Amino acid sequence: MSHSDISNAGVAALLYETAELLELSSENQFRIRAYQKAARIIDGLGKNAAAMSREELLAVNGIGKGIAAHISAIKETGAFPELEELRKKFPPGLREMLKVEGIGAKRARLLYEKLGVDSPAKLRAAARSGEIEKIEGLGEKLQENILAGSACLPAGRERVHGAPARMLYWPALKLAGELIKELSLLGFERAAYAGSLRRGRETVGDIDLLAAGRPDGSATGRFAKLEQVERVLALGPAKASVRLKAGIQCDFRIVPGGVYGAALNYFTGSKEHNIVLRELARKKGLSLSEYGLCRLSDAEQKYPLAAKTEQEIYEALGLQFIPPELREGAGEVELASKKLVPELVTLADIKGDAHNHTDFSDGQNSMEEMVRAAAECGFSWYFAGDHSKPLGVVHGLDFKEYSSTRDELSALASRFPALKLGRSIEMEILKDGSFGFTDKEAAGTELVIGAVHSSFKLAETAMTERMLKAMQNPYLDAVAHPSGRLIGRRDPAGALDYPRLFQAAARTGTAFEINGQPDRQDLTDLTARMAGEAGVKILLSTDAHSAGQLAYMSIAVTVARRAGLTRKDILNSLSYGDFCEWIRERRSRALKGSR
DNA sequence: GCCGTTTTCGGCCCGACTGTTTTCAGTCG
Numbered sequence: 001m002s003h004s005d006i007s008n009a010g011v012a013a014l015l016y017e018t019a020e021l022l023e024l025s026s027e028n029q030f031r032i033r034a035y036q037k038a039a040r041i042i043d044g045l046g047k048n049a050a051a052m053s054r055e056e057l058l059a060v061n062g063i064g065k066g067i068a069a070h071i072s073a074i075k076e077t078g079a080f081p082e083l084e085e086l087r088k089k090f091p092p093g094l095r096e097m098l099k100v101e102g103i104g105a106k107r108a109r110l111l112y113e114k115l116g117v118d119s120p121a122k123l124r125a126a127a128r129s130g131e132i133e134k135i136e137g138l139g140e141k142l143q144e145n146i147l148a149g150s151a152c153l154p155a156g157r158e159r160v161h162g163a164p165a166r167m168l169y170w171p172a173l174k175l176a177g178e179l180i181k182e183l184s185l186l187g188f189e190r191a192a193y194a195g196s197l198r199r200g201r202e203t204v205g206d207i208d209l210l211a212a213g214r215p216d217g218s219a220t221g222r223f224a225k226l227e228q229v230e231r232v233l234a235l236g237p238a239k240a241s242v243r244l245k246a247g248i249q250c251d252f253r254i255v256p257g258g259v260y261g262a263a264l265n266y267f268t269g270s271k272e273h274n275i276v277l278r279e280l281a282r283k284k285g286l287s288l289s290e291y292g293l294c295r296l297s298d299a300e301q302k303y304p305l306a307a308k309t310e311q312e313i314y315e316a317l318g319l320q321f322i323p324p325e326l327r328e329g330a331g332e333v334e335l336a337s338k339k340l341v342p343e344l345v346t347l348a349d350i351k352g353d354a355h356n357h358t359d360f361s362d363g364q365n366s367m368e369e370m371v372r373a374a375a376e377c378g379f380s381w382y383f384a385g386d387h388s389k390p391l392g393v394v395h396g397l398d399f400k401e402y403s404s405t406r407d408e409l410s411a412l413a414s415r416f417p418a419l420k421l422g423r424s425i426e427m428e429i430l431k432d433g434s435f436g437f438t439d440k441e442a443a444g445t446e447l448v449i450g451a452v453h454s455s456f457k458l459a460e461t462a463m464t465e466r467m468l469k470a471m472q473n474p475y476l477d478a479v480a481h482p483s484g485r486l487i488g489r490r491d492p493a494g495a496l497d498y499p500r501l502f503q504a505a506a507r508t509g510t511a512f513e514i515n516g517q518p519d520r521q522d523l524t525d526l527t528a529r530m531a532g533e534a535g536v537k538i539l540l541s542t543d544a545h546s547a548g549q550l551a552y553m554s555i556a557v558t559v560a561r562r563a564g565l566t567r568k569d570i571l572n573s574l575s576y577g578d579f580c581e582w583i584r585e586r587r588s589r590a591l592k593g594s595r
Numbered sequence: 596g597c598c599g600t601t602t603t604c605g606g607c608c609c610g611a612c613t614g615t616t617t618t619c620a621g622t623c624g
Binding site: 028029030031032033034035037038061062063064065066067101102103104105106107136137138139140141142145195206208234235236237238239241251253266267269271274275276277278279281282283285287288289290291 | 596597598599601606607608609610611612613614615616620621622623624
């Protein structure tokens with residue numbers, strides 16, 4: 001059996017597993033770190049590690065003879081001898097226990113050897129029966145924390161024990177905004193959110209807040225007493241961790257104003273990004289921490305070379321500034337050292353939205369209200385949209401209704417002179433890939449954005465074929481939310497063959513959407529990156545179902561930034577005239593191609 | 596296990612907080 005087509009993520013998972021098992025074995029920590037580092041590097045590698053030659057692998061910094069040999073064994077057997085030996089030493093549940101808060105390798109092994117505890121469930125049972133506090137080195141408090149940690153599940157959300165529920169980006173952003181407002185009322189002049197929220201991750205596991213001030217204990221104390229706080233997890237002079245009533249953890253850190261930039265950089269992460277930066281600093285005879293970039297000789301960190309702003313830290317390391325959205329430790333530091341970080345699209349580049357809804361279908365606001373909101377949020381063009389038939393539950397429009405409501409839109413034009421108006425349709429892509437409109441009707445529709453809302457459960461190949469068939473229609477200008485996922489509620493359509501879809505889209509000129517609805521974010525950062533690399537144009541959409549939801553454009557922009565996209569990739573950066581020209585031209589090319 | 600414009604041996608990212616100790620290991624991010 002061959003495993004030569006194993007993905008980089010698959011190889012990385014095996015190396016991470018090895019690292020965890022080595023930790024349980026109390027191995028040399030630097031050996032463990034070498035495995036973690038190799039896993040991280042392979043996960044972020046541009047090409048498939050299993051397909052690389054030994055020489056190519058050895059040329060990668062962080063991969064040596066040992067790991068290269070492991071990879072070659074993985075290709076043959078799906079694992080490697082050392083890993084298989086380690087797997088025999090510990091029951092698999094022990095690795096699950098490491099996910100429990102307060103349990104690391106040392107304690108997991110201790111509990112296994114003394115009590116035979118080898119799963120999170122047995123751990124809880126042992127805590128309940130009071131066996132844990134009897135073990136030397138452990139105590140009553142740990143026992144309580146194990147039980148408390150599994151007890152405080154946020155209402156209405158499920159989670160695997162030890163893996164806290166994650167919150168969507170948008171509500172987390174709102175919550176962080178609220179907390180920062182509270183902090184400013186408490187007298188903090190400078191406060192910001194950092195962490196995965198600042199990196200724009202689609203969901204966040206906690207909220208990281210940073211403030212400038214004196215770490216004398218009074219600041220963290222005041223933070224811990226905020227009304228939003230449910231329970232204090234840790235409280236020191238420089239740092240406080242709490243669980244919020246909203247059901248998510250919040251870490252608050254306070255640093256002197258003079259090192260605010262260094263702290264913001266450290267606290268924004270990711271962990272992987274920080275490690276790469278710190279290793280780079282080491283190589284230059286420097287040391288990087290949340291207190292600044294210092295010479296190694298300056299052990300007290302009294303004379304930082306850079307600390308005030310993030311910008312000066314990257315500069316002092318010989319790097320281009322790296323926007324937070326790219327700080328995942330996936331090759332961005334190398335890119336920055338070559339001055340190749342792309343100039344990411346910003347909200348200011350966005351001139352309009354094309355996918356949204358009025359109360360003609362399932363929107364909450366009238367066409368006039370939507371248009372007014374679009375004008376107020378500074379767009380220079382706006383395609384007012386609605387669902388097409390035959391989506392009955394949301395009053396999908398037929399072509400006649402499309403045309404009459406188009407006339408209604410035209411009548412609004414004189415009242416909003418700064419806004420150029422168009423009418424779009426979110427076109428049903430039926431089970432066989434055909435449209436809810438005839439070709440002639442589609443030709444008479446200004447902008448066709450195709451979407452699937454039924455028969456999600458097609459087999460992987462069938463769903464891909466359905467989309468490919470739809471793309472053969474010359475009037476399909478863009479594809480909306482292709483995976484159909486609703487984060488936390490509906491899984492993405494069984495692995496779509498994205499490379500094939502994007503190849504086809506590049507050929508037909510069909511754009512793909514990044515949907516900005518908080519629970520969609522579809523394309524994702526990863527698939528949007530693939531689309532961009534394949535040369536597919538991207539349409540950012542609010543999919544607004546009410547006037548207020550036009551603000552979701554900033555979510556779509558954030559996903560696009562994480563995907564490394566520039567304004568050139570994004571159709572919304574075109575002027576109204578150029579956008580209409582893009583539609584006209586792609587349709588005429590597609591018509592020629594289909595003949 | 597990996598690495599080297601000080602090194603092929605001796606280093607390896609850095610700091611905060613807790614709990615159980617009695618000066619620090621373990622955990623976390």
